[in-house]
Amino acid sequence: MAAKKPLRIGMIGYGFMGRTHSNAYSQVNHFFDLEYKPVLKAVCARNAEKVQAFADQWGYESIETDWKKMIARDDIDAIDICTPNNIHKEIAIAAAKAGKMILCEKPLAMNTAEGEEMCAAVEKAGVANIVWYNYRRVPAVTMAKQLIERGLLGKIFHYRAQFLQDWTINADVPQGGAATWRLDAEAAGSGVTGDLLAHCIDTAIWLNGKIDSVSAMTETFVKERTHALTGQKQAVSIDDAAAVMGRFSNGSLALFESTRYARGHKALYTFEINGENASIAWDLHDLHRLKFYDYRDEGPLRGWKSIHVSDGDHPYMKSWWVPGLQIGYEHTFIHQVADFLKGLETGTPVGPTFRDSLETQKVCDAILASAKDGTWKHI
Amino acid sequence: MAAKKPLRIGMIGYGFMGRTHSNAYSQVNHFFDLEYKPVLKAVCARNAEKVQAFADQWGYESIETDWKKMIARDDIDAIDICTPNNIHKEIAIAAAKAGKMILCEKPLAMNTAEGEEMCAAVEKAGVANIVWYNYRRVPAVTMAKQLIERGLLGKIFHYRAQFLQDWTINADVPQGGAATWRLDAEAAGSGVTGDLLAHCIDTAIWLNGKIDSVSAMTETFVKERTHALTGQKQAVSIDDAAAVMGRFSNGSLALFESTRYARGHKALYTFEINGENASIAWDLHDLHRLKFYDYRDEGPLRGWKSIHVSDGDHPYMKSWWVPGLQIGYEHTFIHQVADFLKGLETGTPVGPTFRDSLETQKVCDAILASAKDGTWKHI
Amino acid sequence: MAAKKPLRIGMIGYGFMGRTHSNAYSQVNHFFDLEYKPVLKAVCARNAEKVQAFADQWGYESIETDWKKMIARDDIDAIDICTPNNIHKEIAIAAAKAGKMILCEKPLAMNTAEGEEMCAAVEKAGVANIVWYNYRRVPAVTMAKQLIERGLLGKIFHYRAQFLQDWTINADVPQGGAATWRLDAEAAGSGVTGDLLAHCIDTAIWLNGKIDSVSAMTETFVKERTHALTGQKQAVSIDDAAAVMGRFSNGSLALFESTRYARGHKALYTFEINGENASIAWDLHDLHRLKFYDYRDEGPLRGWKSIHVSDGDHPYMKSWWVPGLQIGYEHTFIHQVADFLKGLETGTPVGPTFRDSLETQKVCDAILASAKDGTWKHI
């Protein structure tokens, strides 16, 4: 076996996403045959003790407590950004200037303006860049993409998606701080729109093309929460729920919804696409299944098929186990790293790049603007 | 057994809905213990031969070919309207003036203005009146109503519903005429909004209260069809698909969709209601099941329950078979007749009355208006 | 419309099955185009008051309290037997001698010996005869038959079926009497074997051919119950649960199970058939769906399809509503009457005849014998 080319990772942030990314770097070469091999060079966060514990657990060789120092290091090839959204821009621009590749958590930025700057920076620097919209790489979702590209659906009429959670119904959940910064617009930019709906939008654009216009409503059900750090009651600044009607460039209609107030749904990301000849549906709670309806089947035998996406001829699955044995959530990140490394190997960048993700940012901004004034927005 | 009081029915129209109503009248006393018994006195339509065949099949005692004559008959207590929508108003007002009870197919009218006149007429005449929004009386749907009334859901956050079909995707389907008048705005008033969405709205108002405001989009995918009678190509005047965002008076958010372009769905009427403490979901393709999630269950045992609504302690079901044996679509009409007759017996009218259904009409009109100009409409 | 030929029915017994049969006779001409029309001539039971109430509810023209008198009547063409099993034989033989057609509830008889006599009697008399194994005529089950006959499954490897209930878990349920004679071997012949497993066997033979041999176990979980009429505790004489291994003539393996102790299952009759090229599955709790897996589908698109059997090109369904609108349990009896009447019309008898059902009886007897001595039995 030829020696692998190292890709030396410096990760900034070490929360939930820090774990999913670290796992992806650790696992990718066990299952995918690649020239490159990630090396866990350094992880950075302000609390030295905690970040050292994280480094020990995952095998990072070193730690930093100042991200600027990490970006300045010569022994790092790629910066992985998994901080809160409000510092994505600053880090990304600095990393690009330092010539580092960048793997950035989603959403790309706090808003379109920030995203534009970030795109300009990575494109000027000519560095490889990708955003962790991981759900594209659920095998069943990638398979949906393949079926659409083969033209099996025909003309598309409808695209609907939702991302439903229920973890903030309790008014005692605090906002802000390390664990709940997603409930603080200062850190997150928006609520469910940037956190959940952004996934729906990214997948939708990938599968069904450009979104031209949207009309939206948002709601904040719990008006006041305690801040996790200060203990003070303060107004809730984020959107708890968002609903969106829209139109794609290809003439199909969009309907999106996300909320953290859908009792009984933990992380129910679903989409369904209705085409002239066939339809596709998927949901994250059973992510290893793709539902497929084909009008070309013999009449009386038409029905929705539940495809257990676990065979060697399904996307990514020949790298895993045998038919019938399912994979889970974290594998989507492993697939993203595998594709990113393959992109380096072949010289063909893989998405979603910063530029791809800017489009999602624009749609999210239009949604928030429409929800404010109640009018349709052109993207 | 005491002799039953007859309720002498005169039905106008004998299409698909004529069959469901006739069946309901035939079956109701076999399964429900009631003072009244419908008598199939007369059925009316313009084609004497066809209406006679229908009368023979269902056991109507006589036929008419002019609905005014039927309304004028002394031996008829109740007029059942199952004509195309564009003559509901005229018939209903005449029937009310003649002192007949009225059982009218949905939607109530072509628009709110017509509906107002119809309400005024039946209320002035003081005649019993009901509209055939039959899905309220699917046992699982009635059970949803009971659970909500018991307060099991707590504060409601979300109500979403859809009614998806796929039978008009083929551009060769004609419009107009006896079989496809629903594709002709002249006869139907609107497309999926009045035909399908109206069901969603009726159930939503019944279960979750008043809808205050809506914003909507509609689309006509196939722009031109052949008229079934003239054979001429003509512009399609109806909405093929409609999507709606809205707000209920109780503060919850609404999301509705209906279409005849959702490949793979034959008549998929679904709703889901998310409350603070529990959620409910249902769909017409498995109408005998209610899905229920209760947050008050012990933590690790929480999950969506699929309740097979076929027990004696489920709504309407003690009249049918034994647990595990399901009923189907036509039973919803039988239940409506049973309740209507019970209402006569007890003197307590049952809904949806014309007045109840006028509210649905207003929402449908607001939807069509919003889809035209892209702004929110207050109901 | 030509006048219908009457088929004058005399029904003996009026319990649960009396209702399903009466409904079938009432409904069949509303939905099926047939030369014959059942006439509800008389219903017979020992309690005159109760049977009169039943006759009033269903529209029987007269009552009898002695079944021999009913058989002797000239104005009756067909005898419907829905008494407890222990008097099937006597009635059937008398009816055959009187030249009446016979529609007999299942199981045919108390045992094979009785069944042989009954077959001999109807065959000697040359009267039309049929047994109410109604589940053959669930549209999805009939469709399974069609798919097998078309050869879509190829060589069959496995047939498994179960009929699971839970209504006798409570030891306080009595046995014997009108409501619970099925728990009394004197009246029923056996427990779940004749009541539930017999359905599995009838369908299995119909779909997959002769069963050659079986090995079985049975169990009686509750050893003693109170008799419904005497109030006395007595030993339970029936089998509460039965499991069966077997071999079909075509080389496939059988696995059957039935029980009334499967908590959570009300009437879960299921079967699954695995063939070389395709598999089929069905269950009674969602009787309007057929599950179908076809190995000839393109590899990555293989999966179990859930076919909503409600289209005009599905068996029996063009007589009902429109695609997506499901029918229920009682329709299976209507279909059986429709087919029986069509058989009279065409002169081609339809099954399951007494002779067909005798085969099921033999398998049931072999099961009970095997369960007693623990050895394999050849049929």
Next chain:
Amino acid sequence: MAAKKPLRIGMIGYGFMGRTHSNAYSQVNHFFDLEYKPVLKAVCARNAEKVQAFADQWGYESIETDWKKMIARDDIDAIDICTPNNIHKEIAIAAAKAGKMILCEKPLAMNTAEGEEMCAAVEKAGVANIVWYNYRRVPAVTMAKQLIERGLLGKIFHYRAQFLQDWTINADVPQGGAATWRLDAEAAGSGVTGDLLAHCIDTAIWLNGKIDSVSAMTETFVKERTHALTGQKQAVSIDDAAAVMGRFSNGSLALFESTRYARGHKALYTFEINGENASIAWDLHDLHRLKFYDYRDEGPLRGWKSIHVSDGDHPYMKSWWVPGLQIGYEHTFIHQVADFLKGLETGTPVGPTFRDSLETQKVCDAILASAKDGTWKHI
């Protein structure tokens, strides 16, 4: 963080199971907080080149080509056996004599006699030992165990399980050799009985206690296959399918089935347990869900619940992601290693030990014996 205690692993064999075990050793400390940390010391197989490639991919420090040398090494604490079944015994006994801990793939042995020797050896040596019946540690399965232990099900009436595959239907699949030794009785001991049914039996005994007696049938559908190495046609020596009736010591009835001829099922391991008060069901194709029916629920609200086993208060799940995000197949092996290491830490051995697995072996042997002579066997 305190330094971890190393557990130096020497693995023999490197096929499919070699990958699942290696992955478990690599991942366990990333997700579980344990004193011990596996060290991948050596992997052994006859082909030096291939085993070196495997070692490189997974990070084993060294290789061996003679398992006896590996057992003789001082720097190895535990031997992991993932060879074909026919050399389990020899290796295990040698490893025990050398004082090594043993983690042995299932089934334990070729037969009960071998298993007895192996148990004697590890017990005499006093070495930690465990068998990789990994499905016990699917979180949903472990949760089933907890619910049973809490007494939620009450008296158990029925336990049924099946393990259905379809990968050997094609008669061109060869037998023997590295990839298909499971089709060769010389290497595997039996066919589906030891490979698939053994999982059903292990779980059944764990969840429901001792199996007292069984009656079984087996079948070999394809009678002749080509040997993978010799290219010669030879008789098929294994069982392709097995069905089993049985009785547990607690009075409940068992029904088991396994086959590789169930078209449409890739690895459908299912079980269902019916108790007096509640029932549980699970299947491997959606392994992250547990189905639960509780008779103590309020009557009309009873139904089967689908529990998405992905919350922090579900077994093993607090170590993984957040609610709604599912894990997959390989995690069961990680859980087994985590428990094994915790057992070393606490001094309380965890099962299934060799002795536990011997019980499964006895049942499998009884099944094969019963299938031969058609009589019931006492275990």
